[in-house]
Structure formats: structure tokens, C-alpha cells
Amino acid sequence: MHGEFTDHDEWPAGNRPRIALAVRTVDRATGRSVWVVQAHGLRDPGGKGDTPARRRQADRLADLVRRIRGPRDLVVLCGDLNLMPGSETFAVLAEAGLTDLVGAADTRSSHYRKPVRHASYLLVSDVAAVRRFEILAEPEVSDHRALILEV
Numbered sequence: 001m002h003g004e005f006t007d008h009d010e011w012p013a014g015n016r017p018r019i020a021l022a023v024r025t026v027d028r029a030t031g032r033s034v035w036v037v038q039a040h041g042l043r044d045p046g047g048k049g050d051t052p053a054r055r056r057q058a059d060r061l062a063d064l065v066r067r068i069r070g071p072r073d074l075v076v077l078c079g080d081l082n083l084m085p086g087s088e089t090f091a092v093l094a095e096a097g098l099t100d101l102v103g104a105a106d107t108r109s110s111h112y113r114k115p116v117r118h119a120s121y122l123l124v125s126d127v128a129a130v131r132r133f134e135i136l137a138e139p140e141v142s143d144h145r146a147l148i149l150e151v
Contacts, residue, residue: 020061020079022068033073034151037064041081041089048084048116058089062096065125069097075125078147085118098123101133102147112143122147 020039027034042057061077069075077098083089085104093100100123107120124130132150 020064022064024068033070035068035073035075037061037068037075037077039077039079039081041079041083043082048082048087048118050088054083054087054089055092058087058092061089062092065093065096065098069125073125074129074151076122076149076151077124078120078122078149080119080144081121082119083121084116090123093123097125099125099127101127101130101149102135105135107135107145107147109137109140109143109145111140120144120147122149124149124151 020037022035022037025034025036026032039061042053044051044053065075065077075098077093081087081089085100085102090100100121102121104118106117108117122133129151130149132148134148136146136148
């Protein structure tokens with residue numbers, strides 16, 4: 001979703017290639033496919049603001065969602081998108097049919113010492129399919145809080 005494979009002796013702090021991984025499962029009871037797309041967004045040492053590279057990344061994610069999603073499929077997109085809550089990425093993904101469940105909530109644990117508390121997001125294509133969504137403050141196992149989704 002950003003850049004191409006690159007072999008580095010040392011990885012740079014920014015502009016690293018990024019991928020999105022889509023996995024399809026099927027609910028046997030309903031026959032409905034559920035696509036889980038996990039992504040790690042572009043890290044930019046300049047911050048989490050909108051940039052042309054992040055717009056291209058958003059467009060690529062939206063294209064992926066449109067390509068994989070069938071008429072009855074549920075799509076869940078999640079991961080550390082390295083964005084602020086008001087990013088234009090969310091408008092691009094909304095056009096692809098996804099709704100953000102995190103918004104401006106704090107998704108960082110006490111292991112993360114910086115003041116900007118936004119990184120992880122979870123979006124769904126069908127809010128009615130969500131039985132439960134929770135951002136866990138405990139246990140802390142990372143600098144990110146776990147996002148729990150039950151559909």
C-alpha cells in the first residue's frame with residue numbers, strides 16, 4: 001500500500017514500504033464472508049498529518065476493499081494506520097463503504113510516552129454486524145491497546 005519491497009541493511013525511520021494483508025473467512029451458519037484487512041500505515045518522522053503519500057496509501061486501501069468485497073461480505077480493516085482521527089484517509093475509506101469505530105479514542109498504553117495518543121483504528125463495512133467493540137486498557141502487552149471486535 002506504500003512503496004515497494006526494498007532490502008535494507010538498516011531500515012530508515014520513515015518512508016518504509018508498507019503492506020496490507022487481507023484474509024477471508026466464512027461464517028458457516030450464514031454463509032457470509034468476512035474479510036479482515038490488517039494494515040500498518042506509513043510512518044512519517046514529520047508526524048501523522050495528511051500528506052500526498054498518505055493519500056495514495058488511502059486510495060490503495062480503498063481500492064483493495066472494493067476489489068475483495070462481495071455484495072454480502074463484511075470487511076474489517078484494522079491496524080496501526082499512523083494517522084490523526086480527522087485524516088482525509090477516513091473520508092476516502094468511507095467512500096469505499098467503511099465506518100471508523102475508534103474515532104478520537106486513546107489507543108495507546110502507558111508504554112507510549114508521547115502526547116499524541118492515536119495510532120490504531122478499526123473500520124467495518126456493516127456497523128449492524130458489530131456485536132461488541134472495545135478498546136482494552138488492560139492488560140498492557142504493547143505500546144498499543146488491544147482492539148476487540150465481536151461480529
